[in-house]
Amino acid sequence: MLNHDIRLGTYAVDGRQFDSMPGFTVALATRLSINVVARLSTGEELQFTCNVPxxxxxxxxxxxxxxxxxxxxxxxxxxxxxxxxxxxxxxxxxxxxxxxxxxxxxxxxxxxxxxxxxxxxxxxxxxxxxxxxxxxxxxxxxxxxxxxxxxx
Structure with missing residues:
Protein backbone atom coordinates (compact mmCIF):
# COMPACT_ATOMS: atom_id res chain seq x y z
CA MET A 1 0.00 0.00 0.00
CA LEU A 2 1.28 3.47 -0.89
CA ASN A 3 2.13 5.84 1.91
CA HIS A 4 -0.18 8.84 1.49
CA ASP A 5 1.83 10.92 3.93
CA ILE A 6 2.24 14.56 2.88
CA ARG A 7 6.01 14.53 3.25
CA LEU A 8 8.44 14.34 0.37
CA GLY A 9 10.07 10.99 -0.01
CA THR A 10 10.69 7.88 -2.03
CA TYR A 11 8.77 4.74 -1.20
CA ALA A 12 9.05 1.15 -2.40
CA VAL A 13 5.92 -0.75 -3.42
CA ASP A 14 6.29 -4.28 -4.73
CA GLY A 15 9.96 -3.62 -5.43
CA ARG A 16 9.30 -0.43 -7.44
CA GLN A 17 10.32 3.06 -6.31
CA PHE A 18 7.76 5.88 -6.17
CA ASP A 19 8.27 9.50 -5.25
CA SER A 20 5.74 11.13 -2.97
CA MET A 21 5.03 14.79 -2.42
CA PRO A 22 2.33 16.93 -0.85
CA GLY A 23 -0.77 17.06 -3.02
CA PHE A 24 0.08 13.96 -5.01
CA THR A 25 -2.79 11.86 -3.64
CA VAL A 26 -5.32 14.63 -4.32
CA ALA A 27 -3.86 15.26 -7.77
CA LEU A 28 -4.28 11.63 -8.79
CA ALA A 29 -7.64 11.05 -7.09
CA THR A 30 -9.40 12.27 -10.24
CA ARG A 31 -7.63 11.48 -13.47
CA LEU A 32 -8.38 12.34 -17.04
CA SER A 33 -7.79 9.81 -19.81
CA ILE A 34 -6.25 11.13 -22.99
CA ASN A 35 -6.26 9.06 -26.17
CA VAL A 36 -2.95 9.61 -27.93
CA VAL A 37 -2.02 8.92 -31.53
CA ALA A 38 1.72 9.35 -32.06
CA ARG A 39 3.25 9.28 -35.53
CA LEU A 40 6.90 8.27 -35.39
CA SER A 41 9.60 9.49 -37.77
CA THR A 42 9.56 6.00 -39.32
CA GLY A 43 5.93 6.57 -40.31
CA GLU A 44 4.71 4.04 -37.76
CA GLU A 45 1.71 5.10 -35.73
CA LEU A 46 1.27 4.30 -32.03
CA GLN A 47 -2.06 4.57 -30.22
CA PHE A 48 -2.40 4.50 -26.46
CA THR A 49 -4.33 5.98 -23.57
CA CYS A 50 -2.55 8.10 -20.98
CA ASN A 51 -3.95 9.01 -17.56
CA VAL A 52 -3.11 12.50 -16.30
CA PRO A 53 -4.18 14.48 -13.22
Whole structure:
Protein backbone atom coordinates (compact mmCIF):
# COMPACT_ATOMS: atom_id res chain seq x y z
CA MET A 1 0.00 0.00 0.00
CA LEU A 2 1.28 3.47 -0.89
CA ASN A 3 2.13 5.84 1.91
CA HIS A 4 -0.18 8.84 1.49
CA ASP A 5 1.83 10.92 3.93
CA ILE A 6 2.24 14.56 2.88
CA ARG A 7 6.01 14.53 3.25
CA LEU A 8 8.44 14.34 0.37
CA GLY A 9 10.07 10.99 -0.01
CA THR A 10 10.69 7.88 -2.03
CA TYR A 11 8.77 4.74 -1.20
CA ALA A 12 9.05 1.15 -2.40
CA VAL A 13 5.92 -0.75 -3.42
CA ASP A 14 6.29 -4.28 -4.73
CA GLY A 15 9.96 -3.62 -5.43
CA ARG A 16 9.30 -0.43 -7.44
CA GLN A 17 10.32 3.06 -6.31
CA PHE A 18 7.76 5.88 -6.17
CA ASP A 19 8.27 9.50 -5.25
CA SER A 20 5.74 11.13 -2.97
CA MET A 21 5.03 14.79 -2.42
CA PRO A 22 2.33 16.93 -0.85
CA GLY A 23 -0.77 17.06 -3.02
CA PHE A 24 0.08 13.96 -5.01
CA THR A 25 -2.79 11.86 -3.64
CA VAL A 26 -5.32 14.63 -4.32
CA ALA A 27 -3.86 15.26 -7.77
CA LEU A 28 -4.28 11.63 -8.79
CA ALA A 29 -7.64 11.05 -7.09
CA THR A 30 -9.40 12.27 -10.24
CA ARG A 31 -7.63 11.48 -13.47
CA LEU A 32 -8.38 12.34 -17.04
CA SER A 33 -7.79 9.81 -19.81
CA ILE A 34 -6.25 11.13 -22.99
CA ASN A 35 -6.26 9.06 -26.17
CA VAL A 36 -2.95 9.61 -27.93
CA VAL A 37 -2.02 8.92 -31.53
CA ALA A 38 1.72 9.35 -32.06
CA ARG A 39 3.25 9.28 -35.53
CA LEU A 40 6.90 8.27 -35.39
CA SER A 41 9.60 9.49 -37.77
CA THR A 42 9.56 6.00 -39.32
CA GLY A 43 5.93 6.57 -40.31
CA GLU A 44 4.71 4.04 -37.76
CA GLU A 45 1.71 5.10 -35.73
CA LEU A 46 1.27 4.30 -32.03
CA GLN A 47 -2.06 4.57 -30.22
CA PHE A 48 -2.40 4.50 -26.46
CA THR A 49 -4.33 5.98 -23.57
CA CYS A 50 -2.55 8.10 -20.98
CA ASN A 51 -3.95 9.01 -17.56
CA VAL A 52 -3.11 12.50 -16.30
CA PRO A 53 -4.18 14.48 -13.22
CA UNK A 54 -7.31 16.59 -13.43
CA UNK A 55 -6.66 20.26 -14.13
CA UNK A 56 -7.29 21.03 -10.46
CA UNK A 57 -4.80 18.31 -9.50
CA UNK A 58 -2.21 19.77 -11.85
CA UNK A 59 -2.77 23.23 -10.34
CA UNK A 60 -2.29 21.82 -6.83
CA UNK A 61 1.01 20.21 -7.87
CA UNK A 62 2.14 23.39 -9.64
CA UNK A 63 1.26 25.48 -6.57
CA UNK A 64 3.60 23.28 -4.51
CA UNK A 65 6.27 23.65 -7.20
CA UNK A 66 5.84 27.44 -7.23
CA UNK A 67 6.04 27.56 -3.44
CA UNK A 68 9.25 25.54 -3.47
CA UNK A 69 11.19 27.26 -6.22
CA UNK A 70 9.39 30.37 -7.56
CA UNK A 71 10.43 29.39 -11.08
CA UNK A 72 9.01 31.29 -14.03
CA UNK A 73 8.11 27.99 -15.74
CA UNK A 74 5.74 27.17 -12.87
CA UNK A 75 4.02 30.54 -13.22
CA UNK A 76 3.65 29.98 -16.98
CA UNK A 77 2.14 26.56 -16.30
CA UNK A 78 -0.25 27.98 -13.68
CA UNK A 79 -1.35 30.64 -16.14
CA UNK A 80 -1.98 28.01 -18.84
CA UNK A 81 -3.85 25.72 -16.45
CA UNK A 82 -6.09 28.55 -15.24
CA UNK A 83 -6.82 29.48 -18.88
CA UNK A 84 -8.10 25.91 -19.28
CA UNK A 85 -10.26 26.32 -16.17
CA UNK A 86 -11.68 29.56 -17.55
CA UNK A 87 -12.56 28.09 -20.93
CA UNK A 88 -13.96 24.61 -20.13
CA UNK A 89 -16.84 23.17 -18.13
CA UNK A 90 -15.96 21.70 -14.75
CA UNK A 91 -16.94 18.18 -15.79
CA UNK A 92 -14.58 18.29 -18.79
CA UNK A 93 -11.54 19.22 -16.67
CA UNK A 94 -12.13 16.55 -14.02
CA UNK A 95 -14.04 18.61 -11.44
CA UNK A 96 -13.19 21.67 -9.39
CA UNK A 97 -13.09 22.01 -5.60
CA UNK A 98 -10.51 24.75 -5.05
CA UNK A 99 -13.39 27.23 -4.74
CA UNK A 100 -14.96 25.39 -1.79
CA UNK A 101 -14.58 27.09 1.54
CA UNK A 102 -12.92 26.46 3.85
CA UNK A 103 -10.19 24.69 1.88
CA UNK A 104 -8.60 21.70 3.59
CA UNK A 105 -5.35 19.78 3.28
CA UNK A 106 -3.52 20.18 -0.03
CA UNK A 107 -6.20 22.55 -1.27
CA UNK A 108 -5.59 24.79 1.76
CA UNK A 109 -1.83 24.77 1.09
CA UNK A 110 -2.47 25.58 -2.57
CA UNK A 111 -4.90 28.35 -1.67
CA UNK A 112 -2.33 29.98 0.59
CA UNK A 113 0.38 29.73 -2.04
CA UNK A 114 -1.78 30.97 -4.91
CA UNK A 115 -3.23 33.91 -2.97
CA UNK A 116 0.28 34.84 -1.77
CA UNK A 117 1.42 34.80 -5.41
CA UNK A 118 -1.51 37.07 -6.36
CA UNK A 119 -0.80 39.50 -3.49
CA UNK A 120 2.89 39.60 -4.34
CA UNK A 121 2.25 40.27 -8.02
CA UNK A 122 -0.31 42.96 -7.23
CA UNK A 123 2.25 44.71 -5.04
CA UNK A 124 5.15 44.19 -7.43
CA UNK A 125 4.20 43.24 -11.00
CA UNK A 126 6.38 40.46 -12.39
CA UNK A 127 8.33 40.52 -15.62
CA UNK A 128 6.69 37.60 -17.41
CA UNK A 129 5.73 36.81 -20.99
CA UNK A 130 2.01 36.42 -20.29
CA UNK A 131 -0.82 38.56 -18.95
CA UNK A 132 -0.18 38.09 -15.23
CA UNK A 133 -3.38 40.00 -14.40
CA UNK A 134 -5.38 37.10 -15.89
CA UNK A 135 -3.71 34.71 -13.46
CA UNK A 136 -4.37 37.02 -10.50
CA UNK A 137 -8.02 37.36 -11.54
CA UNK A 138 -8.42 33.59 -11.90
CA UNK A 139 -6.91 32.99 -8.48
CA UNK A 140 -9.17 35.60 -6.89
CA UNK A 141 -12.33 34.22 -8.51
CA UNK A 142 -11.61 30.46 -8.67
CA UNK A 143 -9.69 29.71 -5.46
CA UNK A 144 -11.22 30.03 -2.00
CA UNK A 145 -9.14 32.04 0.42
CA UNK A 146 -8.01 30.86 3.82
CA UNK A 147 -9.75 32.86 6.56
CA UNK A 148 -6.63 33.37 8.68
CA UNK A 149 -4.79 34.73 5.64
CA UNK A 150 -7.57 37.25 4.88
CA UNK A 151 -7.20 38.99 8.25
CA UNK A 152 -3.55 39.82 7.63
Missing amino acids: SVEGAIILKAYAWDGRHAAKDAVDLHSLFRIVESHDVDVIGGWHLDESPPKGSRRDSSRTLHALARGWEARPPKVSFNYRQLISSIRTRVAGVEADRRV
